Amino acid sequence: MKLLLTSLVGLENYVLEELRGFGLRGKVLRKGRILVKSKKTPLLNYASRTVERVIELIAVEEVHSLREIVQVVQSIDWDQYIPLDHSFAVRTERIGKHDFRSIDVEREAGGAIVDWFLERYGRRPPVNLENPWVVVRVDVDGDTLFVGLDSTGERALHRRGWRVYHHPAALNATLASAMLMESRWEGVLLDPMAGGGTIPIEAELGRRHVPHFFFRDFAFERWGKYNVWRWRLRLRKKIRWIADDIYGADLFWKHVRGCGENVRSAGARRVSCLRWDATRLEELPFTPKYVVTNPPYGLRIARPEVVYELYREFARSAKAAGVERIVLITTKWKKMLESLEGAGFSAEVKGEILYGKLPVKLIVAEV
Numbered sequence: 001m002k003l004l005l006t007s008l009v010g011l012e013n014y015v016l017e018e019l020r021g022f023g024l025r026g027k028v029l030r031k032g033r034i035l036v037k038s039k040k041t042p043l044l045n046y047a048s049r050t051v052e053r054v055i056e057l058i059a060v061e062e063v064h065s066l067r068e069i070v071q072v073v074q075s076i077d078w079d080q081y082i083p084l085d086h087s088f089a090v091r092t093e094r095i096g097k098h099d100f101r102s103i104d105v106e107r108e109a110g111g112a113i114v115d116w117f118l119e120r121y122g123r124r125p126p127v128n129l130e131n132p133w134v135v136v137r138v139d140v141d142g143d144t145l146f147v148g149l150d151s152t153g154e155r156a157l158h159r160r161g162w163r164v165y166h167h168p169a170a171l172n173a174t175l176a177s178a179m180l181m182e183s184r185w186e187g188v189l190l191d192p193m194a195g196g197g198t199i200p201i202e203a204e205l206g207r208r209h210v211p212h213f214f215f216r217d218f219a220f221e222r223w224g225k226y227n228v229w230r231w232r233l234r235l236r237k238k239i240r241w242i243a244d245d246i247y248g249a250d251l252f253w254k255h256v257r258g259c260g261e262n263v264r265s266a267g268a269r270r271v272s273c274l275r276w277d278a279t280r281l282e283e284l285p286f287t288p289k290y291v292v293t294n295p296p297y298g299l300r301i302a303r304p305e306v307v308y309e310l311y312r313e314f315a316r317s318a319k320a321a322g323v324e325r326i327v328l329i330t331t332k333w334k335k336m337l338e339s340l341e342g343a344g345f346s347a348e349v350k351g352e353i354l355y356g357k358l359p360v361k362l363i364v365a366e367v
């Protein structure tokens, strides 16, 4: 079976690395789309940390119009995928320029599936846009049409399910995991601008191999096609304990409390949330060898000059505190590189990630 994995644009190589860890070989088809031959839908949903969705592919075709999309949908044997008495919905992601909209694709493809059943059985599965049993993905990327079943469900995998405190600028958990992979951290890890604690929590759960099923459900679990409990048991046995110390700090008590709430919800016992200033890291009572962080970019709240001053002082104090490796993302990458180099780190841009509509650079700094 062919699985189409989606990710944030720029994280494809991290997905490939994760797949290698599962003994699988993936191939990047497009930006944010990775193809892998595997029957391990449950494993990829439960355990991958950089993937957004796991889609069981039905068809990949070149198309140039809405009519051609409908023709492809009509040619599929839907019996195999949607039980007559179960509801479905079509969801579309469209990338590129077309003379139709995503909702046109959803409406026409949905109609084609309904007609397919009516022609054969005189009956049809109900459409349920709120809580469908089967989510059919009909994605159009340029001239390529991807049709498949979304095994992940309505909520993408970055929605881990443990978040109870919602920081206004909470980081996408798959991006947090990719940054952690890039850091190769061990021992003492600090996120000095942790907000609601996404990076520290991902660090612990990832390192301990805690699967996502403790916190949320998945579409494939309802299909009846997989032995869910066997997979769960198998992955439970892989959970391990760690002795590393992980810290999440923030300047504001509100976020520190929120971080604590998220940590409790995630059961991340190695994570401590503390109130600290990221410009005074040399005064910490411990030496954080590894720093992974998502600082403010100055887009919404602070003025750019305030953010530049923060970057300079953060870099200076990180060097003084004995930090050896820093991984971070920012839109203000030139200022950040300047600050890190100025403090005595050797820093470089390791990649660009499309975060929503915002291109951010991933920076790695070392002493």
Ligand SMILES: C[S@@+](CC[C@H](N)C(=O)[O-])C[C@H]1O[C@@H](n2cnc3c(N)ncnc32)[C@H](O)[C@@H]1O
Pocket: 167, 169, 170, 171, 172, 192, 193, 194, 195, 196, 197, 198, 199, 249, 250, 251, 252, 255, 276, 277, 278, 279, 294, 295, 296, 297, 310
């Ligand atoms: C982009 S947010 C981090 C969001 C976080 N990654 C999450 O997922 O919730 C940046 C955080 O840096 C914090 N911050 C700003 N200046 C700081 C400083 N001098 N020291 C510590 N934290 C600071 C802000 O309060 C904010 O919570």
